[in-house]
Amino acid sequence: MESQRIFILVGLMLVSVLLYQEWQSMYGPQPVQTVASETVSSDAPATSDDVPQASHSAQSAVPSVNATSGSIITVESDVLRLKIDLAGGDIVETQLLAYPVEQGGDEPIQILHRNSHFEYIAQSGLIGNDGPDSKGRPSYQADGDSFVMNGDTLVVNLKHVTEAGITVVKRLTLTAGSYTVQQDIEVINTSSQNLVMQPFMQLKQTMEGESGSMMMPTYRGPAYSTEDERYSKYTFDDLSDKALNKTTQGGWVAMLQHYFVSAWVPAAASSNQLYTNNVRGSGIVGMKGEQLVIAAGETKSVTASFYAGPKDQETLSALSPTLNLTVDYGFLWWLAQPLHWLLTLVQGLVVNWGLAIIVVTIIIKTLLYPLTKKQYTSMARMKVLQPKMKALQERYAEDKQKLQQAMMEMYKKEKVNPLGGCLPLLLQMPIFIALYWVLLESVELRHAGFMLWITDLSVKDPYFVLPILMGASMFLMQKLSPTTVADPMQQKIMMLMPVFMTFLFVTFPSGLVLYWVVSNLISIAQQLMINRAIEAKKAAE
Structure with missing residues (x-):
């Protein structure tokens, strides 16, 4: 299955569950509220x-x-x-x-x-x-x-x-x-x-x-x-x-x-x-x-x-x-604890939890750059093969088994792994999920300020600037990413994904949204570098 289709399925599942939960919190049965001041x-x-x-x-x-x-x-x-x-x-x-x-x-x-x-x-x-x-x-x-x-x-x-x-x-x-x-x-x-x-x-x-x-x-x-x-x-x-x-x-x-x-x-x-x-x-x-x-x-x-x-x-x-x-990082606690140690170490140097989040995100994205490069390079090579894949689909439209055999032979001949764009992403996900839990669970971020209007990284952005930046950066990432999706419906879903995610992120603590914004911006910079390298290689051939 193409990596873009995996992104769509995972994204739709996430959006559906989160939207249902938000509907429940707004219109479902409400819990008894505690009044601590009595x-x-x-x-x-x-x-x-x-x-x-x-x-x-x-x-x-x-x-x-x-x-x-x-x-x-x-x-x-x-x-x-x-x-x-x-x-x-x-x-x-x-x-x-x-x-x-x-x-x-x-x-x-x-x-x-x-x-x-x-x-x-x-x-x-x-x-x-x-x-x-x-x-x-x-x-x-x-x-x-x-x-x-x-x-x-x-x-x-x-x-x-x-x-x-x-x-x-x-x-x-x-x-x-x-x-x-x-x-x-x-x-x-x-x-x-x-x-x-x-x-x-x-x-x-x-x-x-x-x-x-x-x-x-x-x-x-x-x-x-x-x-x-x-x-x-x-x-x-x-x-x-x-x-x-x-x-x-x-x-x-x-x-x-x-x-x-x-x-x-x-x-x-x-x-x-x-x-x-x-x-x-x-x-x-x-x-x-x-x-x-x-x-x-x-x-x-x-x-x-x-x-x-x-x-x-x-x-x-x-x-x-x-x-x-009891600082519950879930099943990735073994990975989250070192990340918390790194975040605390960096904060001790920069004396600002917002800057610490930015620095740690830069460190992680830099360390994972080889995987990111492999991911986008593989996706670009799959895009080049798109005309050949379409021709095979037309030739063997009535025989799915022969179509699969023909595609596997083409992948082998062209030395392309159809999952090459997906596997590096899957390897990176545990790190980013663990960092998400670190930012969510760390009491150090409670009432910790950043700069300008972000005075508390543990609550939502009061002016929704960071969620909008997150959605815009996600949209730009999609534009820059080489895609093999030809189905118009899938393309529309991909384009709507940043809009959905923006509305979901407006309720997230600003520290978490800051992490995603910085991560997206670094990804955009890395994509530009990788795309230019691929274009330069094509021009030299």
Whole structure:
């Protein structure tokens, strides 16, 4: 099949799917919108059915007791502000102080939050025979209602004393410049009996809400890591169909969204059971740790890290070797990660993410020039053979088998590969798809300016200049490309393709469109060079 026909088929499939998705987003059923600016509801229920059942060896029959929300305290570092519900000691809101909702604004973005119609919280506690969370969420006490970091660290102790006189301390440690909260749950057994408990950590989020689309295919939902699965998404649909149940050493559980992630990361040497649950329209992903046996008069503690912040790969890798995979580059992650490294390296030199995109695109197109040259040279040679191909089609119009044999003999005689113009393109596509995902997923581009009217590379061009330039450059590329398409209908479709793509690209982040514009302009320059070389060679023959 001619390479132009392949382009048409692929392009039509892409356009059809994207147009359908856009129609759905405009006229289809709309998701419930989250309102992050609402205050935390003080009477939102925190029921014990949120809490997982303990493993068999640590479990006894306990009543299901409901507990209403308690007092809310605020804990603040230089980059992170938490709101904690003293009923259960749950983290019910996280504000990232260095990441405003709007560029240049003062209101920080909220990752976790809870209001009357949306809930996204982090929970933890102790279940089992003697675990206080198995009998309803325990009420913790704090030394105040507001804690602000004054130095390099901030330690906040939440204390709960059971009816049996057992003391449980949930200790939260925040560090300057870090979005990681270290949590230590300490049990002081002052009784005369041994205690059996099991720690749990989970993330709970309302399943209905905003998510990605075909135009911006970003993921919102649970993910996890085990010894055998370095990174796996477990969508809300998966969660509703079947509960996750895996045992692993170490691992982590997370909730993902565009640019940001929250995660529970236990000690790497600990044994954990990963699980999911569906409670009243909210999806839960969590993990239960090893059973704790606290002897009479003994004190034991269990440690885990909670992260709520940007998808910064270096930070995430330091917390867990696989947590950086939450920067989801899809199946081409192995290629996208080096491209992200290159983009970051170049940005450090040019100090502008827009210029970095241009430089990286130039580097990639230069490295791939031999393939590009082979592609257009092959297409030009196929165009020269077009009259002979047409003659063969007329001669063997009634015999398709002989036509195929005659064409293959002609290709062999002329030393032309009919797929020569397509194979180099297929080899280049993984690189450009990987770079597309790098630009889409990199939190560094959020609110990053370029120049002139492009003040934020993560949002669409407000004046649609870049999409128009992209469409115009794509049209010029088609004019310059040697074509063997003779069918008038196919020619019209090819000419309409830039128009379709222009309308689709108006909603894309300007950083992505900038990449395509620069790539097209370089391709045009390369085509002019190749075409002139081909013409000069013909003139010399």
